Amino acid sequence: MYLPEVRQTTELQSYTYSYEYYAAGPSRVTAEDGIHWCVHCDTSSGDETYTHCLNCGAIACSSHIKTERLEGEPICLGCAVTERFALKTKYFYDDQYLEAFREEYAEMPLHEKAIENKLLSGGSVVATLPLVVGLLVIGGII
Numbered sequence: 001m002y003l004p005e006v007r008q009t010t011e012l013q014s015y016t017y018s019y020e021y022y023a024a025g026p027s028r029v030t031a032e033d034g035i036h037w038c039v040h041c042d043t044s045s046g047d048e049t050y051t052h053c054l055n056c057g058a059i060a061c062s063s064h065i066k067t068e069r070l071e072g073e074p075i076c077l078g079c080a081v082t083e084r085f086a087l088k089t090k091y092f093y094d095d096q097y098l099e100a101f102r103e104e105y106a107e108m109p110l111h112e113k114a115i116e117n118k119l120l121s122g123g124s125v126v127a128t129l130p131l132v133v134g135l136l137v138i139g140g141i142i
């Protein structure tokens with residue numbers, strides 16, 4: 001399967017790109033045969049978006065595909081290394097990627113950490129949390 005080799009600068013763009021790729025696939029029939037099936041939960045709905053994990057090669061539905069934090073590429077929950085930053089779980093290819101991000105994160109100013117949190121959640125989860133509490137947690141006060 002061909003996946004465009006594109007390095008995106010943000011997770012949101014990367015996610016949109018994956019979605020558009022499959023939506024604009026050359027053959028809808030072929031896509032439904034091979035792609036519309038999740039290895040993690042066995043769903044096979046044609047309405048769902050299925051994405052190829054670049055780390056282990058699995059194909060997973062949108063709820064089992066996350067964005068690798070450093071590369072901005074799709075990664076499935078089956079192989080991702082996870083750790084929580086600023087209340088938000090991040091996904092990494094392996095421990096080395098996690099370690100690299102840990103260092104990057106430690107040097108971020110407070111407002112960038114807050115953005116980290118907001119970007120990945122898409123604004124839906126975090127919007128329900130009072131911003132002040134989030135900032136206190138990020139600042140290590142709680």
Ligand SMILES: [Zn+2]
Nearest residue numbers: 038041061064
């Ligand atoms: Zn799934």
Ligand SMILES: [Zn+2]
Nearest residue numbers: 053056076079
């Ligand atoms: Zn995977």
